[in-house]
Amino acid sequence: MNNEELATSRSHWSKIKGAVQGAHGFRSSREEKKSDNRLFIRLERALKNFGLNDNAGIEYDNNPKEYNVIVAGPPRGGKSTLIGSLCGRGINATNIHLASRQKEVSCFVKTDQHKGFPHNVKFWSTIGLDPWNKDSVKSYIHDIVQVHSPIVLLFCASPLTVITKEHLHWLIDSCIEENILCALVCTNMHARVRRNTVSQTFNEVLQPRTANSYSLVPGNIDSEKPYASSITLYNDSKTNKPAVLTCQVNSIDESSSEGGHQRSGVFELILALMDLLPDDKLNEIIYMVLNNRPFWMYVGQTFSHDWNDKFLTNFRLWYEKFG
C-alpha cells in the first residue's frame, strides 16, 4: 500500500469510526434521555438544585419569587379545598383585579420562605367573566398566561355540582392554544349523588377531540409510575406533549360515624404534574407543595428503593425541617 492509498484508507476508516461513534453517541444519548425522564431522577435533580443539600449552589435575587396557577370550576366545586390540600398550609384569600382587562378574580396566595427568601404561589380563580363566552374565556386565559406564566390550570368539579360543557370546551381549547397543561379534577370523589357524572362529562368533552384526532391523542403512562393507575392523560396530537389529564380526588380526610374516607388522589396528582411538566415548572411545583409534609413523606416512601441512602437521609432531614 503506497502512502496515498494508506492516507485514503485511513480517512475511510476514520469516517467509519466516526459514524460508529456517532451512532453509539446517538444511542446512548437516547438512552440517557429515556432514563432522564424517569420521575425519581428528575425529582432528585430538582431537589438537589433546590438546595436540599446545604452546599448546593442556588442563586437568588432580592425579589420574592412568584409562581402562578389558574383555578376554574363551578361554585362549590372543591377549588379551595383542593388548593389547601396541595399546599398544606399558608393560604390567604384576596380579591385582585387582573392585569389590563380588569376582570374580578379571587386570588389565593401561599406566602412562605425558603432559606430566608420569600416566595408567593398565587391561585387565580375567576368569580365570573362578563360576558362568559368563548372570546372572553380565551382572552382571560391569554391575559393570565402572558402576565403570569402559570404552571397549570386546575379545573375542579364535584359530583354535587353542575358543569357547563361548553365552558369546559372553551377552557380546554384556550389551554391547548396557550400551551398550558390542563388538569380536570373530579373532587369529593366518594360523594354518592350522581357519582360518575363528573368523570363522564370530562370524557364526553374530551372524546370528540380524540375521535377526530385533530387536537388530542390518548397518552400512555408507564405502568411503573406511582400515579399510573389514577391519571388519564391526553397529549396534543401536533406536539405530542401532555395537554390534558383527568383524575379523581378526595381532598380531605372525612370523619363520619361510618368511618368516612381518607384523603386520596392528591399526591398522585402532584406527582403526575411533576412528571409531565418541563423542568422549570417542576421547580415551581416544588414551591407550591413545599409545606405539604404528608406529601414529602409519601415521596420518601415511594422512592426509597430508587434513591440512595445518603440522598434519602438528606431528603428526610430537609422535609422534617421545612415541611
Ligand SMILES: Nc1nc2c(ncn2[C@@H]2O[C@H](COP(=O)(O)OP(=O)(O)OP(=O)(O)O)[C@@H](O)[C@H]2O)c(=O)[nH]1
Ligand atoms: N369530602 C370531601 N368534601 C369536599 C371535597 N372537596 C370539597 N369538599 C367540600 O365541598 C364544599 C365546597 O368546597 P370548596 O372547596 O369550598 O369549593 P369551592 O369551589 O372553593 O367553592 P366556591 O369558592 O364557593 O366556589 C366544602 O364543604 C368542602 O368541605 C373533597 O374532596 N371531599
Ligand SMILES: [Mg+2]
Ligand atoms: Mg372557594
